[in-house]
Amino acid sequence: MKHTPLFSIVIPAYNYAQTLARAIESVLTQSGSDFELLVINDGSSDNTQDVLQQLHNAYPSRFCSVNRTNFGAAATRNYGVEHTSGDWLIFLDSDDEFEPNALEIMREAIKENADARMIVGGHTSVAEDGSCRYRGIDAVHNSKANAEALFAGYLLNKSVTPSNGATAMHRDIFKKIRYPENFRNSEDIPVFACSFANFPCAFIEKPINRVYKHDDSLRHNIAYAHAVGTSLIDVVFDPAVIPGRLQKYRKAYFSQRCLSLFRTHYLAGDSASALVYYRLAVKNHWTVIFNASYARKALRCFFTRKNSGRDAM
Incomplete structure (x- = not known):
């Protein structure tokens, strides 16, 4: 044997x-x-x-x-x-x-x-x-x-x-x-x-x-991160895998995932995509705006986008 x-x-x-x-x-x-x-x-x-x-x-x-x-x-x-x-x-x-x-x-x-x-x-x-x-x-x-x-x-x-x-x-x-x-x-x-x-x-x-x-x-790799995006949340919280008592953490994880994607795109210099994920995080859980570190980065992205628009005119 x-x-x-x-x-x-x-x-x-x-x-x-x-x-x-x-x-x-x-x-x-x-x-x-x-x-x-x-x-x-x-x-x-x-x-x-x-x-x-x-x-x-x-x-x-x-x-x-x-x-x-x-x-x-x-x-x-x-x-x-x-x-x-x-x-x-x-x-x-x-x-x-x-x-x-x-x-x-x-x-x-x-x-x-x-x-x-x-x-x-x-x-x-x-x-x-x-x-x-x-x-x-x-x-x-x-x-x-x-x-x-x-x-x-x-x-x-x-x-x-x-x-x-x-x-x-x-x-x-x-x-x-x-x-x-x-x-x-x-x-x-x-x-x-x-x-x-x-x-x-x-x-x-x-x-x-x-x-x-x-x-x-x-x-x-920013391309792979963007491809996975927020679809990860559905896979992580698959009801067939995660017990019902733990589904209450889904909303908080959604915000955290969006912030993680925001940071990834921010560091890669992709201000447009970064702002999309930041807005999703805030929309899902508005208290995100009190995170000073992320808020400062989001403002930098906003002004970077705004200035880029002016340069293109």
């Missing part, structure tokens, strides 16, 4: 050939033999496939890889769910890496929290200049919080901050929800929200992975 691994590590790979070996080797050098690794080349146009072949030669039979047409992160993660067998899934980005003792920490957390279906750890954020900063998750406070507090904390006040690579999700979660494949970013938000709302969670105040920051990350 084939042994079911404890962990399935999934690495979605798209045009990060220069860092892929680092990510893969950080998994293969973990202690224990209770994990499997699947690398999914999501239609990369660089030399990702060459790197994978070199690693297969260096580590024969140690991991599996597959090449697919580019479908995006959500579809790639769903493929990983469907084509692995471990009880727990961890999605590690191809430009990040595990800390040396990541899986050992996760094993201990699983043993100590038998009812948990999501384990959230901290991570080390590495800036482009090489400087590092530990990003914790307030394990003591969060471990005492109920599902509603965790759900609201994640979506609204950001007191709960899971990140891919530092979070292990039990396969039971994916019986209830999958990543929305029509989204090209923000696809992890509905999954994390569902997990907090419906499953016991545990927290560990230790770094699990190292997250490398860079300017071309999808999370900073």
Whole structure:
């Protein structure tokens, strides 16, 4: 009988050939033999496939890889769910890496929290200049919080901050929800929200992975952010996924989502789109106008648009 691994590590790979070996080797050098690794080349146009072949030669039979047409992160993660067998899934980005003792920490957390279906750890954020900063998750406070507090904390006040690579999700979660494949970013938000709302969670105040920051990350892509827009709210608050008692947070999340989109477009210099989202936020919840930081930015956008109109005359 084939042994079911404890962990399935999934690495979605798209045009990060220069860092892929680092990510893969950080998994293969973990202690224990209770994990499997699947690398999914999501239609990369660089030399990702060459790197994978070199690693297969260096580590024969140690991991599996597959090449697919580019479908995006959500579809790639769903493929990983469907084509692995471990009880727990961890999605590690191809430009990040595990800390040396990541899986050992996760094993201990699983043993100590038998009812948990999501384990959230901290991570080390590495800036482009090489400087590092530990990003914790307030394990003591969060471990005492109920599902509603965790759900609201994640979506609204950001007191709960899971990140891919530092979070292990039990396969039971994916019986209830999958990543929305029509989204090209923000696809992890509905999954994390569902997990907090419906499953016991545990927290560990230790770094699990190292997250490398860079300017071309999808999370900073304004086109993808605009494409997802406010449609994210409907997916996050799908009544089939989120219990009725938590639907009361929908309105507040709508305003926050609009403010987030406002800030994204503001930083990108797109004053017109930024103002659209700011007005939506105010229309949904008028107290937004008392947030001085956003109000100042909105005024700058307004005068930028007004002055641009004068220049065009």
